[in-house]
Amino acid sequence: MTGIGRALLRLFAVQGVWNYERMLGVGLGYAAEPLLEDLKIADPVRHSEAVVRSAEFFNCNPNLAGLALGATVRAEYDAEAGAQVVRLRSALCSPLGALGDQLFWAGLLPALVGAALAAVVLGASGWAIVAFLVAYNIVRIWTAVWALRTGLAAGMGVGRAIGGSWIPKAVPLVGHAAGLLVGFALPLVAMWYLRPFGLRGGVAVCLVVAAGVVAGRLFGARMTGSRFALVAVLVTLLFRLVAR
């Protein structure tokens, strides 16, 4: 099969036309195009059907989309029934979404951001940011290559391949690392900002933090961090206006 390198590059823009109609579907179809080129010569009718299926509805974490791409393309080459390919694609949405979100958005990313924040406020400045970018991108590029290769090798058996892979084992580990590193960074960041303001500044910030955490508990997902901040800014400005 040719076009693996081009498909891999296209996977990095898999969300290029993200929409409420097909979500990642069209982006996955775009990434599938180079992989399906050989099928065009071998079986033009099947190729045309495969192109239609490749751009249908799909959603998952973009970093693991290669697993679905590889598996469905393999299934097309293996001449699996079209309905089976569609079922495979649908079945992969939830597990690849949940695993990828836990691994990257709730695990690796906050862990590395926590480490970078701590390093910046401890004086590493620019190097901490370069290290953050290099570390994150090494992992995600390696994962993308692994995912596409694993999907292409496993085809319809991709579910077993995912279950037996490193991903389910890595999810709790990076989760623990994220908890530790974000927790480690927060007091350091607080001290970095508060040093010039002394004890009174520290007490004021502690009160705002407490109010923010309580507001988050009371109002749940509706009270995001940025909403609370904007409300707090408004209250502060009104208070200063009245106090003058």
Added chain:
Amino acid sequence: MDPLVLAALLVWGTVVGLDLVSVAQSMIARPLVAGAVAGLLLGDPAAGFRVGVLLELFALDVLPIGAARYPDYGPATVAAAAVAAGSPWELSLGLAGTVGLLVSVVGGWSLQQLRRRNAEAVQRSAAALAAGESAAIRRLQYGGIARDALRSALLTAAGLAAAWVANRWLVLDRLTAVALTLVLVGAGIAAALGGALRSAGRSRRRRWLAAGLVLGFALAVLR
């Protein structure tokens, strides 16, 4: 502001806006990165770091999952850095952070509009997609990326305009400026802590979070 610096900030804001969802997701859209580079472009790297770290605290509260609506902090951080550059951070961080948060909310709204426009483009190409035309898929893909580039450029331009207005017209007295800085630092820490607690749930991760807080606090006190 020097027109060359302005142009560089506009390009940087557009690139980080694209990086958030459409192309690469290499994490240059994180406020920490976007702020550091914007600070360098503005000739005040320290301001870029201060703003980047602050908005990064808010970004840690966000899980960009599926169809969720989330703020766009990349171009917002560029705008915030433009407010903070050249002033003592103790006085400018509050106003810069406020401008950044407002621009990030507009950015979140603009992402939803982009997704709707993309859906309309997909609907218009439904017949070609049903016929298995690869060219239609490519057209949709390039069109989506071009729309996001335009969105990011407009958002950055609006953010830089807001920064100019804030610097020129919003003159805060010293006490109000310091109060805003303290409020935003507190709100940022609350956001990051809230996000960490939510991600931890009732799992063992909560213990790791507690251990990290104790370690970080000990180091902060000892330094």
